[in-house]
Amino acid sequence: MSGPFLLLLIFTATFAFVVAGLYFASGWFKTEALVEGESDGFAGRDGEPLLLRTETVSSISFWATLLERFRFVPNLRRLISEAGLSWSVGRFTAMMLLAGASMGVILSRLAWLPLLGVLCGAVLAMLAPFFYVRSKRQKRFLLFEENFPDALDTLGRAMRAGHALAAGIELVAYEAAQPVSGEFRIVLEEWKLGRSWDQALDHLVQRIPLVSVSLFVAAVRMQSRTGGKLHEILTRISEGVRDSGALEGEVRAISAHGKLTGAVLTVLPIGIAVMLHSTAPGYLDILNDNPVGRYMVVAAVILLIAAHFVIRKILDIRI
Missing domain, CATH: 1.20.81 (Receptor-associated Protein)
Known part of the structure; x- marks a missing residue:
């Protein structure tokens, strides 16, 4: 791992950690203030008036100025609102940046992992908060x-x-x-x-x-x-909504078998690799010793993850 790239990852992780810490600290102080004082009007999920409050991109001015330049901010705001969360777009993006940068720093310390593996791991970690919000939105609906x-x-x-x-x-x-x-x-x-x-x-x-x-x-x-x-x-x-819900429940029950099969197929190669390493130590060392083998391992992991999401997408039947 090159020195400048590692320094960039450390700087990004530190910056994201500071921004996320400021968000969590401001949220904690806001909660304390709401507990001590009394709020007038109609209270929302975060205790503020539902109609009188103004939606801000971020409570940190420089972060809000930076995010307002991007067009995806309204979509993220709508996604967070539909998930029933009181996060701001600034807090959500700071969490994504913190997760991706931290994972990149951790993976960069693995000498045997190529740069492609570090980047893929950082991107997956950065997308984890996004998938969490998507899951919350789907469950809420x-x-x-x-x-x-x-x-x-x-x-x-x-x-x-x-x-x-x-x-x-x-x-x-x-x-x-x-x-x-x-x-x-x-x-x-x-x-x-x-x-x-x-x-x-x-x-x-x-x-x-x-x-x-x-x-x-x-x-x-x-x-x-x-x-x-x-x-x-x-x-x-x-009556129509009930009938539709019953039909969707039957479809989910039928597709659950396919999703379980997809999960087993995703975990199976990893389980076989662990068994081979336990029963025949050194059999898979060539994948670690050879640079081409490392890229093959990273590509296999990426394809496994992609196949898992493709299977779930195929089985996501909408009525």
């Missing part, structure tokens, strides 16, 4: 779809009993399970602060881009313009 039919039934019963739409949404906002109740609470608070139902529901669709939510919003808009029995439409939407 699945949980929302599971609880959404019950919320529609609650709203439909309230409408059938003669309550107004605002009263029904308020009932869902405080009685439904998370994350449905949190999202409907935001809709209710936006309406109370002067926004129209169309604007509040449009924001709901933007935060939760699901087909079932779009159908619900379209039904409410149609009823407000043309009239009709909204509770019957909500009942049908609820």
Whole structure:
């Protein structure tokens, strides 16, 4: 490993560690301040008013100025919001930079690992926070779809009993399970602060881009313009969402076998290499002694990881 490259990795890791430390320290002080004081207005996930707060890219000015030059910042902000996390884009990118630089420094200390292996390991570590947020987003959407039919039934019963739409949404906002109740609470608070139902529901669709939510919003808009029995439409939407969820559950159960097979095929070559090294020491030394063998090992690991994600992508059946 060349000296300048190692110094660059150490500098990047130190810079990322300082930035991440500043973020975590500011978050800790903010939490302490919220515990000691009382907050007015409608509180969000981080304790700040939902509609009065301003979304900043980063609380560190120079980091925010740097990130604002990139076009992917709005996409990252939307991804983090859809995952239900209160992180800022600056904190998220600092975590990615810290993970990648730290892994690069650790792998650079392995003399037998070529530069390509160090770079690939650093990139994978840097992408780990991104995959974590993607996973959180997917789980949150699945949980929302599971609880959404019950919320529609609650709203439909309230409408059938003669309550107004605002009263029904308020009932869902405080009685439904998370994350449905949190999202409907935001809709209710936006309406109370002067926004129209169309604007509040449009924001709901933007935060939760699901087909079932779009159908619900379209039904409410149609009823407000043309009239009709909204509770019957909500009942049908609820039944359709339940049937769709049951079908998706069957598809996930069927594809689970293929995903398990893919995981076994990914781990199998590594297990065989460990067994060969244990039963026949020195048999695989040629891969370490020969520079070409090192590149072959790195390429094999990269292809294994790529094959794992390809298999999962093939088995990710969408209805």
